[in-house]
Amino acid sequence: MVYRRTPKVQARMDSQRAAILDAAVELLATRGYAGCSVVAVAQDAGVATGSVYRHFPSKAELVAELFRQLVTREVEAVERAAQQPGSAGERVVAVVDTFAARALKAPTLAYALLAEPVDTPVEAERIVFRRAFRDVIAARITEGVRDGTLPPQQAPLTAAAIVGAVAEVMIGPLTSGSEGAVGELPTFTLRALGAPDAGNP
Amino acid sequence: MVYRRTPKVQARMDSQRAAILDAAVELLATRGYAGCSVVAVAQDAGVATGSVYRHFPSKAELVAELFRQLVTREVEAVERAAQQPGSAGERVVAVVDTFAARALKAPTLAYALLAEPVDTPVEAERIVFRRAFRDVIAARITEGVRDGTLPPQQAPLTAAAIVGAVAEVMIGPLTSGSEGAVGELPTFTLRALGAPDAGNP
């Protein structure tokens, strides 16, 4: 054999792969999942349809990778928020605020990640997405329970419930454009945690 | 003209329509949305494919009608639970319990109604579904706030959040089969409402 894949070629291939993912993100953010057809992605990435399949075995894998990438980004942002100083309750509120603020800044993308109908393989990634958020919140709750600022509770359940609550409350604003009653989320969150500063009777 | 649609014919058509809806419910409950193809529905209903279109302008409309019917049933059950004696908090818990118990009894159906990917037109019905639940809960919360057993709050937001929380917590058990930590939902609900008997600090 004479041909060997050199770093130069590898770099070109990597950048093509990145271009495909970028185009897909862009399409997901502007037209939603429906606009993310393989042909459209390829066109926007400046490659041929077939080239997409040199990097991803199927469309589902492409979108799953997409989700993974976006989710990592979001989870990192939320984790940063979770590490700010303050009580466990305050930290969970910070997570919720960060989550909501970022979602409202990129509504179409957020809707796609949160709720838009997708094929089953991609749905699996969405579950990972939600679980990652849940885990970030659950970790804070566990801390709060340990240091006594939160009442004893099943941290994963409360955390899952808060994720669901936030997602549910956001879906209206995300699809309609208005901010709705998102501003009340912190109070709800504190109450749901059983935090002492939540104004409970 | 000689032909007129008589009550007898109308009755036959009505029962055919009902048969189609029944078959669709059955398929939705056993194979999920994916198993609900028009051909399969027609076959199970014992009619021709084309006959489906004599009753529904499109598959989306058929499924939307299906959703409407199922949602009405569920909302009625939940409303009954909401009218049992007790404090506002207890009533909301009764709603949540009823919702969860019924969902666990028909997991595939519940998953289809709650979370399974569907086309956009059907998604609209799902939103109606969730809003109906929200409204039932919000009404109890408003009562509780008025009679002082619950702290002042935006009832619709708390209600939406509780719906989202319940849905989120249920999705795991619904897809995996196990009951998970659903048993903790009442405590969470009471806490989220800010009810006095929730064991808050």
Place this chain on the structure above:
DNA sequence: CCAAGAAGTGAACCACTATTCATACCTTGA
């Protein structure tokens, strides 16, 4: 019984897209 007209049928049609693959074009090391 019959003509008018409606209801019922289901195979064929069609739109939509993910996927393939024969072909053209590049890259490499000798």
Place this chain on the structure above:
DNA sequence: TCAAGGTATGAATAGTGGTTCACTTCTTGG
């Protein structure tokens, strides 16, 4: 430069499943 082998292409393919429509069957009132 050249042969070997890889990479890129995009038109064609294929599977899916909703929808149609020419045709058959049934119903009605005279």
